[in-house]
Amino acid sequence: MAHPRAGQPARPEDLVDVDALLAAYYDVTPDPRQPGQRVVFGTSGHRGSSLDGAFNDAHIAATTQAICEYRKAKGYDGSLFLGRDTHALSGPAWQTAVEVLVGNDVRVAIDAGDGYTPTPAVSHAILRANAAAAGGGRRGGGGTADGIVVTPSHNPPRDGGFKYNPPHGGPADTEVTRAIADRANQLLEEGLAGVRRVSLDRARPALSTYDFMGTYVDDLGSILDLDAIAAAGVRIGADPLGGASVDYWAAIRDRYGLDLTVVNPEVDPTWRFMTLDTDGKIRMDCSSPAAMASMIAAKDSYDISTGNDADADRHGIVTPDAGLMNPNHFLAVAISYLFEQRQEWPATAQVGKTVVSSSMIDKVAAGLGRELLEVPVGFKWFVAGLLDASVGFGGEESAGASFLRRDGRVWTTDKDGIVLALLASEILAVTGRSPSELYGDLVERYGNPAYARVDEPANPEEKARLGSLSADDVAAEEMAGEPITATLTAAPGNGASIGGLKVCTESAWFAARPSGTEDVYKIYAESFRGPDHLALVQAAARDLVTAALS
Secondary structure, three states: OOOOOOOOEOOHHHOOOHHHHHHHHHHOOOOOOOHHHOOOEEOOEEEEEHHHOOOOHHHHHHHHHHHHHHHHHHOOOOOEEEEEOOOOOHHHHHHHHHHHHHHOOOOEEEEOOOOOOOHHHHHHHHHHHHHHHHOOOOHHHOOOOEEEEEOOOOOOOOEEEEEEEOOOOOOOOHHHHHHHHHHHHHHHHOOOOOOOOOOHHHHHHHOEEEOHHHHHHHOHHHOOOHHHHHHHOOEEEEEOOOOOOHHHHHHHHHHHOOEEEEOOOOOOOOOOOOEOOOOOOOOOOOOOOOOOHHHHHOHHHOOEEEEEOOOOOOEEEEEOOOEEOOHHHHHHHHHHHHHHHOOOOOOOOEEEEEOOOOOHHHHHHHHHOOOEEEEOOOHHHHHHHHHHOOEEEEEEOOOEEEEOOOOOOOOOOOOOHHHHHHHHHHHHHHHOOOHHHHHHHHHHHHOOOEEEEEEEEOOHHHHHHHHOOOHHHOOOOEEOOEEOOEEEEEOOOOOOEEEEEEEEOOOEEEEEEEOOOOOEEEEEEEEOOOHHHHHHHHHHHHHHHHHHHO
């Protein structure tokens, strides 16, 4: 059930105490014997709040030291590109990271304007530096480059986050993050005795600078038809939601002559200008109708309105005829458009989706004659394919995606919310129709799926059991009145574990996965037979999971 004030402006009592948050970052010493106070990497780095003893100076010092030791063991000797978003804890965590990185003699490249840095700009910088090094150039200082982004993504203002991107430019895989987390926790247990660190005053002279924004913005013409957007006069409203893309949107407007309004250029660590999310919290989730209520209310002011989360790796698309598009709907339209328009893409390039994304994507891929690559949740599974161009587009139902340049080469290997937001305007400029209107065409051709995610309670033991199920644990032969056609615990595209269960019929499916942070499991479900049948699928999912766990 939604919070009674969901979608309404934040009040003073909703705002985080920034001074208390920053004081706790330095004053609270985490106890590594407490599970909630250890370093834990989820799908996108270590996250937590200093107020809970989960994201403090000791965590970042230990994690950065572990990254330094990991990259030294791997022989990564180039620049480490360091970016940060606008969360209150990102500033002090950035400083801690700088002090430890320089203390370990790592060459650190920070933003030339001392500004905020979106995740896609860091991925772009890593790939550019390594491509130059491979070609004999010295861009990025030579050697093998990697990066860190200090961000908890769309999480509430009280949170901090810290994620590592290896030389491939995308999110680190589980093997890498496990090694980093294990070493970081060992350092915590040893009282940080093994951490090499210098003061910020000593570190600053050793830092180099990199024009993240200028380099990224200047290169956008290689992935998008920005001339078409300008020529069509598409009226764009771009809301950074107080995040790291705030200065990028104005730079894009000026560089390419777009009719673009930065709807809200304000940066405030309390995010007092946000409307509350579904659960009543401030959350910069650009795929949430509650969090995007202000943009939805102003939908008629622009031809295309967009939002980004705090590190700009997610996108939200608002059109006058539909309001905020469901992320699955826009992914399907983007795939349909791109694979028809990008004639220089490899003929064998696959369509990438996660196991919890809409089956509309399956139908679109089949209609295009393209192979579908279905992988577990996590953008890391698309990295290799985007890097070698065997995947043309990789997308997640949580509104994160990236795709190839117009000539078929890699753009980024991490999610790029800025590019996906601009793609909506390119689609309108080239086709003369909004992405939501084009989704209507897909519905007429393939059917109208009903899709939803719900959470169910589960204790740690049940979550562990769900994450280790096998297909043999499901005895049922039918679901919601249809024969079961597939029971999956591994993704069809790469055979990797999905960390849960997916069950399919001819017209519907559900996937159940344990939450990494809460005592719940998530049921993603979809039916091409409408909302009533979707409810039957969700009920059947609960019964099937309960039976399998018992």
